[in-house]
Amino acid sequence: MFEDIPVDVSPMYEGERIRAANMFCELAGPKSIGAELVQVAEDVEDGSVLVVGPNIDEMTEGERYPFGILAEIKGEKLEKELEGVIERKMHELCNYVNGFMHLNQRDQIWCRVSKEARDKGFKLEHLGEAVAALYKEEFPIIEAISIRIFTDEAEVESFLERARAQYEERDARARELTDEDVDVFYGCVMCQSFAPTHVCVVTPDRTALCGAINWFDCRAAAKMDPDGPIFEIEKGEVLDEIKGEYANVNAAVADRSQGTFDRVYLHSVFGYPHTSCGCFEAVAFYIPELDGIGIVDRDFKGETPLGIPFSAMAGQCSGGKQVEGFAGLSLEYMRSPKFLQADGGYERIIWLPKEIKDSLTDFIPADLVDKIPTEEDASSIKEIRRFLREHEHPIIQRLKEARKERREERKALEEAEAPEEVPTEMEETPVAYAPELTIPASGGVKIILKNAKVYAEKVIIKKK
Template identity: 75%
Template sequence: MFEDIPVDVSPMYEGERIRSANMFVELAGPKSIGAELVQVEDNVEDGKIQVIGPELTQMKQGDIFPFGINIQIQGEKLEKELEGVIERRIHELCNYVKGFMHLNQRDQIWCRVSNEALEAGFKLEHLAKSLSILFREEFPIIEKISVTIFTNKEEVESFLEMARDQYTQRDARSRELSDEDVDVFYGCLMCQSFAPSHMCVVTPDRTALCGAINWFDCRAAAKMDPDGPIFEIEKGDVIDAEKGEYSNVNEAIAEHSQGTTDRVYIHSVFEYPHTSCGCFEAVAFYIPELDGIGIVDRDFRGETPLGIPFSAMAGQCSGGKQVEGFTGLSLEYMRSPKFLQADGGYGRVIWMPKAMKDSVMEFMPEEMRDKIPTEEEATSINEIKDFITQHQHPVLDLIKQSETESKKEDIEKETPPETEETEYETIPSIPVMAPELSMPAAGGVKIIFKNAKIYAEKVIIKRK
């Protein structure tokens, strides 16, 4: 089947990482442009494979090229609403090819080719052939398929514009429903090769973290492949509608995370935030000094107000970890009326990159549009504080409330409560046994006594 492909093609290579020291070239990624797109068409030239632009043999060690993958498919049972689901499998199937690494999705793809693959004679046309074969295997309803790969800058730019238009149309359709309108959500396990304990919960109001799969896509995928990585989750009892917690969702999370996670709040970054894979488009992070939330996307190249870039931020919460105060999310979720609703939505957001802000501006409450600073107005926590104070951001009310409660607690601590004292004489010859007793020591050290014997001449019990 893969006889004319000079490298192995197998699921065993999924999850392979190609580090810069072993990299021949980089395709798309943070320093270039790229996109991938699957289109259901009526007149597909079956088996057509082409590379438009330089092949690997025309590239040099360390080069970075723009990159596009366009797959056109045809079949009697194929529908347009399946495009997004099938497209998302590009990530998985590309990684079956030994020596080729594919990360992310849509117009955020980031690929690398290893030196070993090049030495074996691997070319991009072999990648296209592999995808053609693998997609037929994965989706028997595909009757015809053609694969085109772009590495020419002008061609990639044109393809990127067309792909983004298709993404926009898909996303707009997903806004027709809300969580309350449906009885089922969906679970997606596509990223478990990179994040074994992660399960993405997809609802009408919360697109998958990758941004590539919405609720309609999941419905189509589950019907097409009932035993596949996308499956129905009956909502079950609503534990907390504001936070987005549902009994059956918790059960599904516990089962598919191998017990690592057993509770999740779909619409909050606090307590039990949604776990994150690694393909998310953005990260929401808590800024405790101002009791607000910052958001940074994958395209942002600078440092966040916390002093670290997106990559470091993503490393803290990716891999299926549940880290309070951090959660991955899609840009489309930021257009949802339920966006972090349990935390105050945009009324709690106090920083985001300008490009991201511009892309979601029309979905933000009008009164908040001038109150959220970007890197152009603030690059540190102090600068954010000055900006939100000047523009009367509603998070200031939370800060004042917190300060009032803190002062009240301090006053209560300073005023000793009235107590009643009862004294008991002990029998010196009989010690009190303590299975374990701990006490603090200097330097943050804790001393723990095991099976300690305590002698006391007098015991005083105080009652408030």
Template identity: 50%
Template sequence: INGLMHLNQRYDIWLRISKDAVEKGLNSFEPLAKATMMLFKNEMTFIEKMEALYITDADEIEKRLPEIRAIYEARDARTRDLHDEDVDTFYGCTLCQSFAPTNVCVVTPDRVSLCGAINWFDGRAAAKVDPEGPQFAIEKGKCIDPIGGEYEGVNEVAAASSQGEYSQIKLHSFFEYPHTSCGCFEVVGFYIPELDIIAWVDRDYADPAPNGLTFANMAGQTGGGKQVVGFLGIGINYFRSPKFIAADGGWNRVGWMPKHLKDRVIDDIPGDIVDAIATEEDATDLDSLKAFLIEKKHPIVAEWKTKEEAKVKEAGAKTPTAPAAPVPAPVAGAIPAAFPAAGMPAGIPMPVAGMSPGSGGGIKIILKNAKINIEQVIVEQTEE
């Protein structure tokens, strides 16, 4: 329907109608209902009769939501005891390729679709009903990396469906060959190099995260069907997966998420880490987040110490061949030093807190098709 936008993630629905469409007569749900029923009947010819019911009363919606959520919970529960290694077939979805042409959404028992609407059973049903449709079977093939979740069959489909843009995808990796992100994802994960942790923010959280960016800011950098090291879009139910970012530490690498999101998945967070994951009630910037992680003895704090000790040991083992160059004094506004991300390929740009495309002041660096290794960066302040 011209002038109508409809996006949905299960029971989260977003509709926008243009003023031009209203002026041309789109002033009721009837045309939308007729178009929807026509599409269903065309796709699934065994349907003989349909009825479309639209509920706009807020109180009635709130009353029905628990029943609707219970249905989805029951569907999701079916996959809890089924894992990637238990099946020979995964399922792909290309519905989002209209706006993310290189995106390849791979749905497995341990990884729900990015939009959260399709689990492994849903993908199987859709592929059987319409074998030529946007959901299709993927023979997973030989397992290359059981921890990261890399399979020959998935790589082959990735290369074919992404128009050759990508040839490797690790389903349970945040840094190395991560899953592509379309734009419909429910949650975006972002790496905080200053603290060497991964944080998560969902669409319902409007305030800036501790890195100074909002969900909208990061979604723009993450989406489009790209593999973006340092950012990752996921569906909420992936938090419940035992393989949740397994290649990069799982929950032990998570340091922050909005309280409502944490509360939603709290039963699936390991008990020994749940209190060490901050929310906006505990930290709103990097300083307060670092203090919280130290206070709660987050596992990453021990990693900081280990890496610092390794640096000192490595520095002591080297014999200088020339006098060391003087180190300039810290400059206000300089980018803070960051811990290298374990498993992150060399030369990949890293997200830095407070820096976003188009931000005013400071410096602007644009790198295209570049792979750069930098051993040292010195920023000096010149007197006017």
């Protein structure tokens, strides 16, 4: 099938990573532009592959170039609803090509070509030929497919505009439905090749973490291939409507994560947050000093208020992990009325990159838009705190109430007299309180706990 392609094509190369030292050139990525798009069309010249712009042998080693890839498909059983699901497979199929690395999705793609592939004579038309053949093998309902690859900057800019219009059309349609309107959710395990315990739960109000697959896409995919990576989850018993916990979702996650996780909250970063793959568009992260939540997306180039960039934060929770206080999510989910509703929604958001905030103006409550700082307003915890106070963000009242509650608890503890008789066992009893508690650690480091309360499951008192 791939005799005319100078590099190997096989699923065994799917996990290949091309590091900078072995990279010939970079396509799209965070310092350039790019997109991928699959569209059902009537007039498709089967097998046609066209490269518009510089090819690999015309590129300069170490440089980066804009990149777009368009697949037009035709088939009697193909539906427009399938475009997003078939498009999401682009990531996997491109990575079958030895010496070509593909990351992310939609207009977030990031690709690299290795020096070894260039030396073997690999060109972009070979990528197109491989992808076309793999698509027809993966989806027999595709009767004809043509591939166009763009590296000319003007062409990529035009293609990017077209692709984003299609993404918005898909997303807008999905917003018309809510979780209460359906009896079935969907699970997706397409990312388990690199995040083996990740199970993405897709509902009308919660788009897949990658942002590329919504509930309608999943419905079409599950109908087309009931035994495929996208499967039905009967909504069933609602355990907690606000947190978004469902008995059948828990069971599906336990089954598909090989028993690693058995509880998931769809609308919270606390307790049992949704697992995170690595393809997520953004990360929600807890800022304990202010009891608020920040959001950072993969396009943000600076450091977050926690002092680390997106890449480091993504490393905290990717790979299929469930990490309390961190959750990968799609930007489309931030347009949902159920967005982190268990945590307070936008009333709990205290920092956003300006680009995200500007794109969400119509979805953030009007009275909160000017109260949420961006990197242009604040970058440190201290600066954020000042901004929140000056703009009377709801989190300030939350902090005041929490401080008042702590003062009352402290006063009650200080005023409490020691009982004459102490039970031999006390469950979850506070046995120590200290305004400041110093714990020595190795390497000359001291850990200082302020306003610390120490709890013990049991207290046993023995006479000597």
